[in-house]
Amino acid sequence: MSRKMTGAKMIVEALKDQGVDTVFGYPGGAVLPIYDEIFQQNDIKHILVRHEQGAVHMAEGYARSTGKPGVVLVTSGPGATNAVTGLTDALLDSIPLIVLSGQVPTFLVGTDGFQEADTVGITRPCTKHNWLVKDTEKLAQTIHQAFHVATTGRPGPVLVDIPKDVQFAEAEYVGPKQIPASPYQPKKKGDLDAITQLVELMERAERPIFYTGGGVINSGPAASQLLREIVDATGFPITSTLMGLGAYPASGKNWLGMLGMHGMYEANLAMHGCDLMIAVGARFDDRITGRVADFSPGSIKVQIDIDPSSINKVIHVDLPIQADVGHVLEDMLKIWKSRGRKTNSAAVQKWWAQIEQWKATNCLAYTNSDTIIKPQHALQRLEALTKDRDRYIATEVGQHQMWAAQFLHFEDPNRWMTSGGLGTMGYGLPASVGVQVAHPDALVINVAGDASWLMNMQEMGTAVQFRAPVKQFILNNERLGMVRQWQQLLHGERYSQSWSDSLPDFVKLAEAFGCKGRQVSDPAELDDAIREMIEYDGPFILDVLVEKHENCFPMIPSGKPHNEMLLSPEAGAFTGGGALV
Amino acid sequence: MVLNIKQGASSHSAYDLRDPNAQIEERHTLAVLVENEPGVLARVIGLFSGRGYNIDSLTVAETDHEGHRSRITIVTRGTPSVIEQIKAQLGRIVPVHDVHDLTAEGPSVERELGLFKVGGTGEHRVEALRIAEIFRANVVDSTLKSFVFEITGTPEKLDAFADLMRPLGLSDQARTGVAALARGA
Numbered sequence: 017m018s019r020k021m022t023g024a025k026m027i028v029e030a031l032k033d034q035g036v037d038t039v040f041g042y043p044g045g046a047v048l049p050i051y052d053e054i055f056q057q058n059d060i061k062h063i064l065v066r067h068e069q070g071a072v073h074m075a076e077g078y079a080r081s082t083g084k085p086g087v088v089l090v091t092s093g094p095g096a097t098n099a100v101t102g103l104t105d106a107l108l109d110s111i112p113l114i115v116l117s118g119q120v121p122t123f124l125v126g127t128d129g130f131q132e133a134d135t136v137g138i139t140r141p142c143t144k145h146n147w148l149v150k151d152t153e154k155l156a157q158t159i160h161q162a163f164h165v166a167t168t169g170r171p172g173p174v175l176v177d178i179p180k181d182v183q184f185a186e187a188e189y190v191g192p193k194q195i196p197a198s199p200y201q202p203k204k205k206g207d208l209d210a211i212t213q214l215v216e217l218m219e220r221a222e223r224p225i226f227y228t229g230g231g232v233i234n235s236g237p238a239a240s241q242l243l244r245e246i247v248d249a250t251g252f253p254i255t256s257t258l259m260g261l262g263a264y265p266a267s268g269k270n271w272l273g274m275l276g277m278h279g280m281y282e283a284n285l286a287m288h289g290c291d292l293m294i295a296v297g298a299r300f301d302d303r304i305t306g307r308v309a310d311f312s313p314g315s316i317k318v319q320i321d322i323d324p325s326s327i328n329k330v331i332h333v334d335l336p337i338q339a340d341v342g343h344v345l346e347d348m349l350k351i352w353k354s355r356g357r358k359t360n361s362a363a364v365q366k367w368w369a370q371i372e373q374w375k376a377t378n379c380l381a382y383t384n385s386d387t388i389i390k391p392q393h394a395l396q397r398l399e400a401l402t403k404d405r406d407r408y409i410a411t412e413v414g415q416h417q418m419w420a421a422q423f424l425h426f427e428d429p430n431r432w433m434t435s436g437g438l439g440t441m442g443y444g445l446p447a448s449v450g451v452q453v454a455h456p457d458a459l460v461i462n463v464a465g466d467a468s469w470l471m472n473m474q475e476m477g478t479a480v481q482f483r484a485p486v487k488q489f490i491l492n493n494e495r496l497g498m499v500r501q502w503q504q505l506l507h508g509e510r511y512s513q514s515w516s517d518s519l520p521d522f523v524k525l526a527e528a529f530g531c532k533g534r535q536v537s538d539p540a541e542l543d544d545a546i547r548e549m550i551e552y553d554g555p556f557i558l559d560v561l562v563e564k565h566e567n568c569f570p571m572i573p574s575g576k577p578h579n580e581m582l583l584s585p586e587a588g589a590f591t592g593g594g595a596l597v
Numbered sequence: 598m599v600l601n602i603k604q605g606a607s608s609h610s611a612y613d614l615r616d617p618n619a620q621i622e623e624r625h626t627l628a629v630l631v632e633n634e635p636g637v638l639a640r641v642i643g644l645f646s647g648r649g650y651n652i653d654s655l656t657v658a659e660t661d662h663e664g665h666r667s668r669i670t671i672v673t674r675g676t677p678s679v680i681e682q683i684k685a686q687l688g689r690i691v692p693v694h695d696v697h698d699l700t701a702e703g704p705s706v707e708r709e710l711g712l713f714k715v716g717g718t719g720e721h722r723v724e725a726l727r728i729a730e731i732f733r734a735n736v737v738d739s740t741l742k743s744f745v746f747e748i749t750g751t752p753e754k755l756d757a758f759a760d761l762m763r764p765l766g767l768s769d770q771a772r773t774g775v776a777a778l779a780r781g782a
């Protein structure tokens with residue numbers, strides 16, 4: 017059967033064949049033929065954003081909460097350049113995205129034509145791969161390949177740049193099954209010798225720890241399930257990066273909480289003092305390691321990662337296992353069981369006693385107030401009032417993000433969307449919209465700071481238009497709080513440009529967008545305000561006026577080792593990790 | 598606790614048995630086999646500049662016209678861990694099929710082609726020709742006042758040739774960069 021059609025129609029067909037139900041996009045001259053095709057079909061829903069950066073973050077939220085790739089459609093020139101921040105964000109956090117961009121017709125490429133930009137050149141370093149399609153014959157195949165590359169191996173964003181004449185021209189459509197297998201086939205299974213060595217180490221370890229990251233979540237729900245099984249069966253403590261929250265439940269008995277710059281005291285000290293570190297889909301980011309030379313000096317380090325370039329990049333690893341996390345966990349569990357489920361339980365028990373001592377420091381302690389809302393308290397109330405719901409959390413970037421990671425608890429993977437690697441202010445609002453589009457009946461909350469929220473606030477319009485009842489929970493300190501904190505602690509209290517002047521009235525802003533807003537400043541009214549936000553049938557902005565000068569602790573100043581952590585005055589005395597190392 | 602790693606216990610290269618803390622820079626010749634698609638060279642070069650790696654020399658040409666494969670030969674330098682990272686990062690580029698570290702994988706041969714223009718008359722001219730003969734360089738252009746020599750060899754041989762020609766009137770040179778192959782079958 018001949019399936020000759022225009023390039024524009026081919027794009028829509030290819031998306032359908034790839035199982036796409038939603039596209040986030042914004043039209044313009046160079047993609048009009050594609051928009052014409054979108055107009056004439058009903059299978060794919062198009063979410064019209066207000067800014068292309070918003071489209072990419074929405075697609076990220078969609079992807080992270082569903083495990084499916086997110087799809088974005090933008091026009092040439094400014095449409096494509098506006099997508100760059102989102103692409104970089106997705107690259108650093110390994111989020112699978114397919115971005116389709118229009119381009120000037122091939123005969124104008126290179127002439128500085130209207131709205132021409134070297135999109136493949138600009139996006140080469142911020143995509144996993146990208147393509148410029150010069151021939152309609154190759155278009156369908158390239159789109160299928162783009163899905164394969166984005167979702168295979170370590171996931172990431174890809175971009176396909178499509179000149180307008182390629183959209184108009186006709187050619188034969190090929191489906192995903194009709195194209196030759198892609199040569200890009202990263203290895204999935206781990207080396208069994210290496211996994212057996214890991215099991216031997218686990219049997220002998222006296223102070224083991226699992227250090228898990230976003231790779232567990234990217235590997236899929238089965239990996240999280242296996243991780244839970246192995247952690248519970250061995251009784252080893254587990255900590256996670258910001259990106260990996262939810263892979264192991266926060267209510268699990270072996271959970272130490274998040275590690276890293278603003279991680280838990282007990283998690284960081286356990287990392288510092290362990291004798292066996294099992295890194296699972298985590299990449300030793302500098303926010304995790306602190307000063308590299310002093311990072312966990314006495315441990316044997318094992319790293320399981322699908323990306324060989326993540327192994328030995330920052331920290332020398334003694335036993336690297338390059339493979340998909342899920343496959344390795346499965347083999348590891350099998351081998352460990354077949355060898356008799358052994359651990360050095362007496363030593364591990366002693367290790368736990370030490371960890372319990374560190375826990376007693378109560379590193380998240382803060383002084384609450386009945387006159388002013390403390391941001392930590394606001395999050396604790398949000399947690400209490402929403403934890404039993406079908407809940408997804410997005411965040412912006414700053415203190416509120418770290419407090420959210422500390423005070424909200426995640427029981428399942430894919431429930432937590434935050435910009436980890438790039439730290440993109442303006443991520444959370446659009447991400448929350450993307451999540452809500454994918455889960456129309458869920459409770460989707462964006463924990464925001466006032467400054468971050470303003471960076472992509474135009475997407476409130478998208479939320480209203482598409483009836484996405486996202487809840488914007490703004491911890492308003494009228495400051496660029498995280499910047500202010502660094503200036504206070506590290507720059508002699510010179511608060512250079514770190515306050516938010518002339519903030520809008522968020523309640524009026526909500527009304528202007530056609531949704532609802534409320535401001536709350538009295539701790540006594542907080543619960544009622546949160547309840548109103550949750551129960552309101554539509555998008556809602558809750559402007560929570562919080563203490564302006566609260567600091568986020570614990571904190572490991574950059575370049576310091578884990579055992580030189582700053583604690584809040586309220587936390588117990590610093591006991592150091594020295595005893596063990 | 599100690600880890601008993603058996604050398605060669607694994608079929609993949611992930612066991613890094615060299616001293617991870619070695620700070621001595623090594624020179625490595627890498628052969629990168631790529632899909633000859635637009636932008637692939639830009640990807641490779643962008644990787645080196647974006648991550649701050651060194652390129653001493655780089656050559657590229659299509660070596661399999663039917664399969665559209667090109668071979669990029671890169672001479673780079675770095676500490677052992679940086680070299681490992683370069684290889685892993687190259688391997689991650691989607692159109693890269695294979696990365697071979699010719700320096701680490703056993704003996705290899707390296708050749709470079711150079712063109713050297715030497716101007717001069719009288720004694721200098723005779724001396725230049727004599728040295729060229731010793732180096733087995735060919736004269737590919739000659740005028741009454743100049744020669745262009747063509748010479749093939751290791752980069753070191755070309756360097757030595759240039760050093761000797763300099764006092765004799767070396768005025769210009771063009772070099773291709775290194776092409777390399779592993780020895781044996």
Ligand SMILES: Cc1ncc(C[n+]2csc(CCOP(=O)(O)OP(=O)(O)O)c2C)c(N)n1
Nearest residue numbers: 414415416439441465466467468496497498
């Ligand atoms: C796009 C972007 N610009 C600048 C920064 C640097 N930065 C990190 S946190 C922060 C302040 C965030 O303030 P706010 O959103 O109000 O959150 P708070 O820290 O007060 O909770 C800034 C400016 C960033 N992460 N992203």
